[in-house]
Amino acid sequence: MDPMTRPPSALTIAGSDSGGGAGIQADLKTFAAHRVHGLSAIAALTAQHTLGVTAVHVPDVGFLRAQIDACFDDFDIGVVKLGMLATTAVIDTVVDVLGDRTAPVVLDPVMVATSGAKLLADDALAAMRTRLLPCATIATPNLPEAELLLGHAIANLAAMREACLALRAFGMPAVLLKGGHLAGGDTVVDLFADDEGIHEIVHPRLALNAHGTGCTLASAVAANLCLGHSLRQACVEASDYVHRALQLGYRPGRGGVLVLDHFGAAP
Numbered sequence: 001m002d003p004m005t006r007p008p009s010a011l012t013i014a015g016s017d018s019g020g021g022a023g024i025q026a027d028l029k030t031f032a033a034h035r036v037h038g039l040s041a042i043a044a045l046t047a048q049h050t051l052g053v054t055a056v057h058v059p060d061v062g063f064l065r066a067q068i069d070a071c072f073d074d075f076d077i078g079v080v081k082l083g084m085l086a087t088t089a090v091i092d093t094v095v096d097v098l099g100d101r102t103a104p105v106v107l108d109p110v111m112v113a114t115s116g117a118k119l120l121a122d123d124a125l126a127a128m129r130t131r132l133l134p135c136a137t138i139a140t141p142n143l144p145e146a147e148l149l150l151g152h153a154i155a156n157l158a159a160m161r162e163a164c165l166a167l168r169a170f171g172m173p174a175v176l177l178k179g180g181h182l183a184g185g186d187t188v189v190d191l192f193a194d195d196e197g198i199h200e201i202v203h204p205r206l207a208l209n210a211h212g213t214g215c216t217l218a219s220a221v222a223a224n225l226c227l228g229h230s231l232r233q234a235c236v237e238a239s240d241y242v243h244r245a246l247q248l249g250y251r252p253g254r255g256g257v258l259v260l261d262h263f264g265a266a267p
Helices: 023-033 061-074 088-098 122-135 143-150 157-168 213-226 231-247
Strands: 009-017 037-049 052-057 077-082 105-107 174-177 187-194 197-204
Touching: 009 023, 009 061, 009 213, 023 037, 023 213, 037 061, 037 088, 061 088, 077 213, 088 122, 105 122, 105 213, 122 143, 143 157, 157 174, 157 187, 174 231, 187 231, 197 231, 213 231
Parallel strands: 009 037, 009 077, 077 105
Antiparallel strands: 037 052, 174 187, 187 197
């Protein structure tokens, strides 16, 4: 890359994972693996490792706004990725700040950590539905997140297809619904849905328990959009990237969950 050329940057607004496997740390690794300059605005701090989440702290929303404004004031931001936005006040702040911006938004609607720890306040679910989803270009929920957003179970592939339509009704141009939590079968089917229909993204199921896959997938989608790919192409390539990173995953901590190998999986 020509050092005199200003490349597009990707901004993640999300929570920090002190263990380095998920959250903003996973986002920035993913951006770097795709050779995209990564920016960050920390919306939450977690005391976290491969065994679980032990504490959560949400910084002042005024400081969050200052971080976002600082990034937009200096960098050419090609895409914004949203992760853990824990409270209604945080969601409102992010939506208000992004309202004047034109960058596409990739939303990972984080609600519960892999360990089971709650990462979204009870009263923030309504704000996510009514304010956050409509401002997203694409959302990347897993099945438990989609079930919380829609208020009903999603038990099979046919129900996943219906869920894609219901999620898009919140106002998003596209949805990438992840099927890893669907029980049974030798394959994992993710569904990408936009105005042209529903496209299946299929990979062999891996018998692994991993940490940070949702953050990584959404960040890979964001990085690919930043590189000029279409929404559908960005999602297909992001899903392939996560699959490779899972295959190469490792265990840096004492917990049983894998951390993804972002750079070994780099495209």
